[in-house]
Amino acid sequence: MKTAALAALMGAAAALVSTGVLLLGGSGLTALEWSAYDAWLRWRAPLAVSSDLVIVVRDPASGGEGAGDRALVAGLITNLTRSGAAVIGVDVPLGQPSFADRRGAAGDAMLSQTILLAGNVVFPIALDRWAGRAGHPDADPPPGHRAWPALSTTTALLETRALTPPLQAMVQPAKNVGHTIAQADADGVVRRVPLFVRLGDRGVPAFGLALAAAFAKGDPPRIRVDRHGQALVGFAGPAFPQGFNVVPLTELVATIERRETETLEKLFAGRIVLLLLEPSRAPHPTPLGSMSDGVIQAQLLNTVLTSAWVRPVPFASAAIVTALLAAVAAWLWLAARWWTAAIGLLGLALVYTASLFVVPSRAGLLLPVAAPLVAVVVSSAAALVWNQLSSGNRLRRLEDEVGAIREALVRQESQVEGLEEDLEAARAAVARSTGTEEGLRAQLAAARAQEEQTRARLERLEREARSGPPLPLSDAAQERLREASEQVGIVTRDPALLAAFRDLEKAARSSLPILVAGEPGTGKELFARAVHRLSPRADGPFVAVNMAAIPAELFESEMFGHVRGSFTGAVGDRKGHFEQANRGTIFLDEVGELRPDHQSKLLRVLQDKSFHRVGATRPTTVDVRVVAASNRDLERGVAEGWFREDLYFRLKGLVLRLPPLRERRQDIPLLAARFLQEAAAEAGRPAPALSPAALAALEKSDWPGNARELQNCLRQALALADGAEITAEDLRLTPREAGRDEPGGDAAVLAALRQHSFDMQATARALGWDRSTVTQRLKGLGFRALVEAGGDRQKAALELAGDAALGRTVELKLREYSEHLMKVVEGFPTVDEAIAACRRRFKNLPERHFRSLELLVRQSFARRAPTPSV
């Protein structure tokens, strides 16, 4: 609606502009305006020619003499009158006296007498356009003809003057006298004739009109003229005198001389006879070629007789059409795509062009050309400029909106994070302090049990303290343990690891839950399998489950199984991992990734040894040995609240801490040899030897991915090595900076964040993490950056963003994070309490970043310290 109104406004303005341009004029614009009319005249079917009109034309055979001899003209008039011609028009201006060598006054007197006697003669007089009344050379214009209407002074007609005062002896006896002024348009082409011009106080009709009026028997025809009193000549094309009833002058003279009265009467009786004795005199360019005044008047006469009028559309209608077309053009550019608008405009042009040719034939109306064209151009240009301006504004608005939305998103993200943290805290608080009496009793029982466990642990620790550190293993014991461990796939000479294996051997025989802790790739699953193989359940199933890989919504189904029809897609009964591991061992890898609710469900199974399949009404009881593993510090998880303490205690019957490979470099040669043998066996080729340099490089490397990384490295080297020995180059070890390319490391996370413009969702998808984890990592990075930047938030943001374009977004996030942090700690009286609260609230924050958080909190409390009073 707004676009339509704007287009209408542009259309109206363009119509005004085009009208102004046309008023300024110019031959080019005029030619353009009339181009369609000219083309229509040339292409349309020839107009009908009135049978009432006969034209006598001087032909080449009649020679050049005669037109000036008025006695000859008089003779023709006499004979034509005798033949019954109704009206005779003589296209010879009679204003000037005859020259002496052309019979002088004798010819004039003869013609004057003939005109009087015939009583049906119409002839033209020579008039000239005259700009105004002031200084008029004919202060007393010659007496007019009786047929000329008297004009009031206000009637606006073309002012004229007589070039030569007409001979009154000819004017008075004539039936009528007309002018032959043809108004050329600005392009020099004659298309219109003023039907009347002013000569003194009289209106002089056009010669053709005067002839038609002399011939008319009834009321004169109504002729619509333009605002200048001019009428378009309906040229009966394509070329004069084609189509007209023409009699050559020589033929007429011969017929008269032969006194063939019947022939003459047949030709002329009752008709208008127009004598064009000088058809080539002073030709004017017209749409159909050059034509003399007389021929143009003949065309006008035929137009009057046949009523074949064509007139321009009235000014008001033309203005409306112009405005409408301009508005449509503007609307197209404003509302449609450019190519749609272009096609629409082309269609509009085609339709209007067709109208230019159809409407004159059907309705006798001549549609405007130049004004609509100019208006369409103007309105299109205006619309395009408007589009350009508004696009710029819209783009700026969009950028502003994007910025605002980005800020709002950051705030909302932070708010969500804060709320989630609050919710977690509240849940923990509720779990701790609210609930029903049973709940409280349960909590009390749990607390007592926890107390008991804590006591027992304390006693064990005291016992251990009393007994001192684990006894060092003797060489024989180590040897035995090496052999035993190798049997279950554990290759090591590391005493600590061998000690852990010794504990494993002992614990394997019972059903004590075992928790294996260690970095990824340290062999946690290998130890779990060892537990299984060394346990009495070795013949039972060993089911390894990666808890992090189980989708949250499928946790129960995967772990506990489901019955048929319990949910969409449950087409049959399915055993869960626990049921599959019945009478065997279940290895719960990455148990630290469990969500709190899933932790609760797992705890119940461990407690009750039974569970319900999804959709089942009866519980399922299983006998399962549980071995859990995690690369996260579950003890810290308990402290921070993200891991259930009771579950932790259920899992940690025995804790086996596996050292990273970088802490047992002596195992690297053994492991390398073992991995090479395995890889060569797989590849079906002999195991190559490691060059000393290669071995040294292996020992020098940190192996953040531990034994798994070492294994992959050697598999790759085996595949790539050409000879029987693996060189250092084959290993393709590259020195790396700490954390730079570590998968999941800060550098990788930061790179992913930058790549996705710090969009948490997109980054989380790219990393395969959940959004909360990414947020926590960014939060940690942010706290560290703030510390490194000395609290300068902008500098820290730029440092993190790495790109000024993202600086604002990161700065907003940092502001939210730091404000949230300050809000969290503001209610605490001491910094330690605040930090403890932060540990609970920011439990998922990596420890290395928590140190930054702690520093920020301490700085905050330092700033809060009261100023000593003076």
Next chain:
Amino acid sequence: MLLAVVQVGCATQIAPGRAAETPSAHGDPAAQTSRDLDLGRAALGTGDLTAATIRLREAVRAQPDLPEARESLARALYAMGDLDGAVEELRALLRRQPDAVRARYFLATALMAKQDWPAARRQLDEVVRRQPDLVEGHYSLGLVRYTQGDTAGAIDSFRQVLARSPDHADAHHNLALVLKVTHRDADATPEFLAAARSGHAGAQFFAGTAYARGFGVEPSLTQAIGWWSRAAAQGSTEAAAALAELRQTALGRGRPGATSRQAADSAFRDYRAGMWSEFPELTRTGDDDSVGAALLRQGRGREAVPVLIREASALSEPAQSALETIYLRGVDGQVPAHDARILNYFKTAAAEGQPRAQRLLQELQAASEAAPAPAR
């Protein structure tokens, strides 16, 4: 007019052959010039314009101030159609002799021929100022004034002519024409009549028309027929056409009604009756008698044929019959057979659709085709 001017110029010069009588002038430049002048004039008189021009140019080159030589050279150039050359020589002459009125009048004439009306007007004004009684000067001035649209001036000039030469038929005629053109028929008709009486064919036509339409006189078709007949007899095609038209009306052909027919018929009858007054010595034997027949009876055959043609043209059946007889058989001792004047009349009458004339011509044609080819 052109020829008249040249002849007038020559009439004042020596007679042809005089130069041949002049003694040899070799060695005497004046004598040589005089000889060239004489030879040039003689050649001009005989129409040898090239020779005249060569001799007269030699004379002018020898004596540039010799007016006779320049004027004669101008006349020779004028006669050759070299109007610019003539004007140039006359202007040169007038620069040396401004009072040479005739040379100035000749210059005006040359300018009129060039249709340089303003220049001609200036020269003619000077001519009549220097020589007010020069009738031709006033007459030419009247023509120029009319051509310039100065009808009042033209009327004045023609009246000046008539004041000095009351019988100047052309002045009467042109005065009448200008008066008619200025819509003053009452004044024009007497002038037309005056010229008509002097035998001016054009004036006779207009006089006839004036009577036919009542322009300035009491309408009288009889008078009109009389004047038109006289004009037609002098070759006025307009008058002949007017008579033919009136005859058609009288014969009931064409568009005019019965009243017009009766008036025309009566007018022709009165005209024929009026012709008897031209020959008071003749005796009319009855209503069917014709003047021509009476003349034939008196043995005045030469006079009878034109009168019979006039009567026949005035729709006299006896005259037509007499003419037919005379043409076919002749009148012994008076008029030979196959008179060309009679044949022309019958051709005109046949062209007007008169049955008798058409039948006669058909018979003549048939007889001509039936006659044996002349022996070689």
